[in-house]
Amino acid sequence: MTAASPVTEPAQGTAILPGQGGWTGSLSDRFWRNPKLLLILMLTPPVLWLGIIYLGSLFALLAQSFFSIDEFSGMVQYELTLKTYGELFRPANLDIIIRTVSMAAIVTVAAACVAFPIAYFAARYARGKWKALFYIGVMLPLWSSYLVKVYAWKLILAKEGILTWIFAKLHLTWLLEAWLAIPIIGGYSLSVSYTGTFLVFLYVWLPFMVLPVQAALERVPGSYIEASGDLGATPGQTFRHVIFPLALPGIVAGSIFTFSLTLGDYIIPQIVGSSRLFIGQAVYAQQGTAGNIPLAAAFTVVPIVIMGFYLWGAKRMGAFDAI
Amino acid sequence: MTTAVSFSRVSRHFGAVRAVDDVDLSIAEGEFFAMLGPSGSGKTTCLRLIAGFEQPTSGHIEIFGTKVENVPPYRRNVNTVFQDYALFPHMNIIDNVAYGLMIQGMGKAERHKAANEALELVALPGYGDRRPGQLSGGQRQRVALARALVNKPRVLLLDEPLGALDLKLREQMQDELKTLQRKLGITFVFVTHDQGEALSMADRVAVFNDGKIQQVGSPQDIYQRPQSRFVADFVGSSNVLEPDFVKQLTGKATYASLRPEAIRFVQSDGHAATVTGSSYLGGTTRVGLALGDMRINALIAADQVVPQNGAAVQISWQESELHLMEDAQ
Amino acid sequence: MRSDGKQSAPFALKAAAGLGLAFMHLPIALIFVYAFTTEDKSYQWPPPGFTLKWLEVTWNRPDVWDALKLSLQVATISTVIAMVLGTLCAAAVSRTKFFGRETISLLVILPIALPGIITGIALRSAFSIADIPFSIWTIILGHATFCVVVVYNNAVARFRRTSGSLVEASMDLGANSFQTFRHVILPNIGTALLAGGMLAFALSFDEVIVTTFTAGQQSTLPIWMLEELVRPRQRPVTNVVAMVVVLVTVLPILAAYYLTRDGDQVAGSGK
Numbered sequence: 001m002t003a004a005s006p007v008t009e010p011a012q013g014t015a016i017l018p019g020q021g022g023w024t025g026s027l028s029d030r031f032w033r034n035p036k037l038l039l040i041l042m043l044t045p046p047v048l049w050l051g052i053i054y055l056g057s058l059f060a061l062l063a064q065s066f067f068s069i070d071e072f073s074g075m076v077q078y079e080l081t082l083k084t085y086g087e088l089f090r091p092a093n094l095d096i097i098i099r100t101v102s103m104a105a106i107v108t109v110a111a112a113c114v115a116f117p118i119a120y121f122a123a124r125y126a127r128g129k130w131k132a133l134f135y136i137g138v139m140l141p142l143w144s145s146y147l148v149k150v151y152a153w154k155l156i157l158a159k160e161g162i163l164t165w166i167f168a169k170l171h172l173t174w175l176l177e178a179w180l181a182i183p184i185i186g187g188y189s190l191s192v193s194y195t196g197t198f199l200v201f202l203y204v205w206l207p208f209m210v211l212p213v214q215a216a217l218e219r220v221p222g223s224y225i226e227a228s229g230d231l232g233a234t235p236g237q238t239f240r241h242v243i244f245p246l247a248l249p250g251i252v253a254g255s256i257f258t259f260s261l262t263l264g265d266y267i268i269p270q271i272v273g274s275s276r277l278f279i280g281q282a283v284y285a286q287q288g289t290a291g292n293i294p295l296a297a298a299f300t301v302v303p304i305v306i307m308g309f310y311l312w313g314a315k316r317m318g319a320f321d322a323i
Numbered sequence: 324m325t326t327a328v329s330f331s332r333v334s335r336h337f338g339a340v341r342a343v344d345d346v347d348l349s350i351a352e353g354e355f356f357a358m359l360g361p362s363g364s365g366k367t368t369c370l371r372l373i374a375g376f377e378q379p380t381s382g383h384i385e386i387f388g389t390k391v392e393n394v395p396p397y398r399r400n401v402n403t404v405f406q407d408y409a410l411f412p413h414m415n416i417i418d419n420v421a422y423g424l425m426i427q428g429m430g431k432a433e434r435h436k437a438a439n440e441a442l443e444l445v446a447l448p449g450y451g452d453r454r455p456g457q458l459s460g461g462q463r464q465r466v467a468l469a470r471a472l473v474n475k476p477r478v479l480l481l482d483e484p485l486g487a488l489d490l491k492l493r494e495q496m497q498d499e500l501k502t503l504q505r506k507l508g509i510t511f512v513f514v515t516h517d518q519g520e521a522l523s524m525a526d527r528v529a530v531f532n533d534g535k536i537q538q539v540g541s542p543q544d545i546y547q548r549p550q551s552r553f554v555a556d557f558v559g560s561s562n563v564l565e566p567d568f569v570k571q572l573t574g575k576a577t578y579a580s581l582r583p584e585a586i587r588f589v590q591s592d593g594h595a596a597t598v599t600g601s602s603y604l605g606g607t608t609r610v611g612l613a614l615g616d617m618r619i620n621a622l623i624a625a626d627q628v629v630p631q632n633g634a635a636v637q638i639s640w641q642e643s644e645l646h647l648m649e650d651a652q
Numbered sequence: 653m654r655s656d657g658k659q660s661a662p663f664a665l666k667a668a669a670g671l672g673l674a675f676m677h678l679p680i681a682l683i684f685v686y687a688f689t690t691e692d693k694s695y696q697w698p699p700p701g702f703t704l705k706w707l708e709v710t711w712n713r714p715d716v717w718d719a720l721k722l723s724l725q726v727a728t729i730s731t732v733i734a735m736v737l738g739t740l741c742a743a744a745v746s747r748t749k750f751f752g753r754e755t756i757s758l759l760v761i762l763p764i765a766l767p768g769i770i771t772g773i774a775l776r777s778a779f780s781i782a783d784i785p786f787s788i789w790t791i792i793l794g795h796a797t798f799c800v801v802v803v804y805n806n807a808v809a810r811f812r813r814t815s816g817s818l819v820e821a822s823m824d825l826g827a828n829s830f831q832t833f834r835h836v837i838l839p840n841i842g843t844a845l846l847a848g849g850m851l852a853f854a855l856s857f858d859e860v861i862v863t864t865f866t867a868g869q870q871s872t873l874p875i876w877m878l879e880e881l882v883r884p885r886q887r888p889v890t891n892v893v894a895m896v897v898v899l900v901t902v903l904p905i906l907a908a909y910y911l912t913r914d915g916d917q918v919a920g921s922g923k
Contacts, residue, residue: 264767
């Protein structure tokens with residue numbers, strides 16, 4: 001049929017057009033007749049890639065956690081055993097696990113506290129240009145180089161660095177020294193103390209908390225807050241009974257990232273902090289210098305299990321809608 | 324008369340849901356055909372079956388005598404005006420309208436000429452350079468119409484095309500669509516849940532419920548002679564009289580429909596009823612009545628005296644207005 | 653528009669938000685100062701003087717250039733692979749409802765949801781089991797795997813925003829699947845894909861945790877930096893490299909933001 005004649009002329013063409021021919025035409029017809037064919041064609045490459053390369057490696061690793069290492073020869077014994085998991089409960093290893101989980105928990109709570117005002121301001125008060133600026137202001141630190149960020153903190157926390165200088169200028173050196181004198185969290189300088197490790201963790205993962213909290217707060221209509229005030233609630237009560245419960249899924253979503261990332265990190269505690277190991281460092285050391293792949297594998301199961309429970313709980317709280 | 328679209332025993336099931344259930348249907352060429360029903364009644368699925376977006380689970384669909392089981396949408400000379408208009412946001416209006424011609428391989432100058440003509444046809448000349456986002460709802464609706472018509476389809480499908488427009492624009496578009504259809508002589512198949520729209524525009528109406536066609540007929544048929552309680556209730560909010568009551572009047576124990584405007588208030592020899600309320604509708608007033616244990620409505624002209632709430636009145640109607648329905652229960 | 657838009661924030665909130673933002677940005681700004689310091693033995697603050705000398709020194713360092721070249725190669729190839737796989741996955745998941753949809757989403761997100769060290773050590777042990785020698789391809793294998801999610805998140809968000817009836821409208825107007833893809837789908841998701849690709853590039857260019865396990869003796873720019881961090885040998889050069897890395901990653905991030913700012917958020921939380 002030709003459509004060159006005016007539109008107003010009555011249509012006289014055939015009701016069914018011939019096939020377009022060519023391989024695209026006939027393949028397209030087959031996709032229409034069998035929509036599953038297209039679906040399978042689309043899914044096969046990514047599923048094969050992720051299934052073989054990622055899941056395959058992961059299961060191979062997990063399988064090795066059920067092997068053990070011969071203490072005398074240092075060779076891996078390929079017999080199924082739970083002996084390696086038993087080793088996790090040695091005091092030294094248990095210590096590592098407790099240290100890492102505590103750090104992850106403290107970092108998560110601190111990140112939530114610091115992130116909330118930023119997210120709240122961005123969601124409720126920032127408009128137009130300011131909103132875009134806030135968004136970029138969170139996105140840039142999130143995406144800029146992880147190593148550079150860690151490096152920047154090595155500069156900041158160094159004994160001769162800017163933080164010491166600021167304390168000196170404010171005549172507060174005594175405060176810094178008193179802090180560093182506290183056992184466990186103190187040390188020779190900030191860059192070799194748990195305080196330093198904590199600060200770097202907090203800094204590096206903070207944007208991961210801001211974004212989901214902001215997303216959750218964006219969904220709270222301003223009228224809720226007005227309604228609460230209208231019904232006689234003080235700002236504090238409004239926060240406790242209206243804003244916080246509605247932002248909670250966002251906080252939980254953000255905490256997934258801060259918690260999981262802290263659990264698995266092995267570079268930050270290596271560069272800033274005391275010489276005591278975190279789970280990530282233990283895994284790294286076991287698979288590298290110690291050559292104990294089974295124990296390294298068993299160690300990786302710890303964050304997987306913890307995150308499994310965490311994600312399960314988060315899902316029940318509806319946190320995934322806020323990501 | 325040529326049959327444009329015919330369904331024979333067509334069903335479309337989604338898992339356990341029978342969206343379309345054993346439907347027989349025949350739409351003549353040049354007809355303005357409305358599919359009317361509540362949401363989920365299967366009318367939109369029927370439209371999608373004609374367009375080719377869905378395939379029947381069983382049964383056959385023919386378009387101008389050709390079975391279309393194996394014909395994908397892009398080979399059916401049938402075009403659709405979508406409920407959300409589905410204008411391509413990345414193209415300007417002229418390229419939207421010319422899209423079908425571009426796919427056919429028509430040259431740029433030629434297809435833009437045809438698209439401009441189509442835009443004139445829908446009273447939007449000179450809008451070609453704008454983007455869909457810059458147009459109002461009514462204008463977008465016209466563009467969608469032009470984009471479909473420029474391909475000269477044998478059948479034009481319209482899925483609730485006026486649903487998103489405000490009342491005044493709706494009424495204007497109803498008239499325009501009808502005029503356009505008469506002018507072009509294309510078969511229009513129109514899905515709506517608005518009974519007023521179906522009755523005022525269509526040559527014939529099919530009333531859908533639960534995946535089945537309840538009744539097919541002219542608007543007058545559907546409105547004045549509903550064959551089932553559902554149709555009586557859905558189209559024109561007729562009063563449905565109970566079998567016990569109807570038996571006293573006619574001797575037959577069936578449901579019957581009685582249009583509100585057929586009811587008159589009389590001084591004597593009527594049926595005793597009690598006024599339960601009234602609402603002023605502008606041109607008319609609707610009076611709620613209790614007739615025995617039935618609740619019915621009457622429509623009276625606005626200049627008539629509205630009886631007091633709670634008043635005992637007598638009502639009457641011409642026997643021919645009482646329409647017996649087929650489904651006994 | 654919300655009515656509270658004109659209301660101004662309490663001072664305490666403003667201050668807390670401002671301090672929070674400053675906390676996120678000042679450390680990065682510090683890098684730019686240190687790149688020009690004359691001090692080359694310690695991290696002394698304030699810098700005793702400023703010089704451009706280290707830019708030239710860094711420019712003439714072949715090891716830095718080699719690492720940069722490797723990083724760019726890896727990031728480019730990984731991004732291309734991730735864009736193909738991520739788009740296919742997003743299209744499949746958002747266009748059709750099928751059994752196992754949730755599983756597919758989980759599979760894509762898993763490499764980023766689990767700590768990077770797990771991905772890294774799993775890949776390394778798999779390479780050793782399968783006897784695969786380390787090469788640029790072992791690095792790419794790892795990078796592409798966790799970059800898929802970034803492209804996927806961006807594409808899924810855009811697919812969700814693109815009305816499903818557009819595809820039907822195109823087919824209704826006579827276009828087959830391939831024509832519909834070319835004329836309707838691609839133009840509509842194009843910017844989201846580009847944004848996803850840029851973020852994937854930034855992610856790969858910067859990645860160190862997985863890379864330490866899959867690189868063997870090869871050195872990407874982050875690996876080069878990590879070695880300097882653990883055993884500082886040439887602090888001034890590290891300072892300059894850090895500044896360059898910030899610049900190289902910031903540009904694609906800003907570009908991605910501008911490509912997707914109308915409507916869907918850059919799926920940054922998927923990093």
